[in-house]
Amino acid sequence: MRIIRDQTGAQTNIGYVVEIEDGKPRVYLDIDERHINRGNSLHGGIMATMLDAVAGYAVSLSVDGQSLYYTSTVSLTVNYLARVRDGRVVATARKTGGGRKIVFIDAELTAEDGTKVATATGTFKLFGEKIDI
DSSP states (O other): OEEEOSOSHHHHHHTOEEEEETTEEEEEEEOOGGGBOTTSSBOHHHHHHHHHHHHHHHHHHTTTSSSOEEEEEEEEEEEEOOOOOSSEEEEEEEEEEEOSSEEEEEEEEEETTSOEEEEEEEEEEEEEEEOOO
16 A cells, blocks of 8 residues: 655645555545634535545546556536534545546545545546656
8 A cells, every 4th residue: 555645735734645555546634623614514625625636646546557647637526415523534536537638537525434525526637747756
């Protein structure tokens, strides 16, 4: 399993962790007071960031399942389904279509108890340049 921490400023500030196993990405976050909105639940922007991150990794890995390639989000639509206040949330994603340069992704964010908290669909541009990590 490959674990990626603190690769970007956004990842460091929010505190999410990326795990890659068998060519599939997973992004998780242990919720703390930094992540809570005034409604006393996980902030929607953080949910969207996690969904965007896991989708980007899924696109990146879609070339060969091992190498990471640069990607860019073209569009991302997030649906918020439930509130979560504490514990761990996990984002997963899968490629649903596209071609060599434009890729479509479905992603979901779930709470520890299995509750689906948010979903996303996205369109991403895939670049031919590998990322050195």
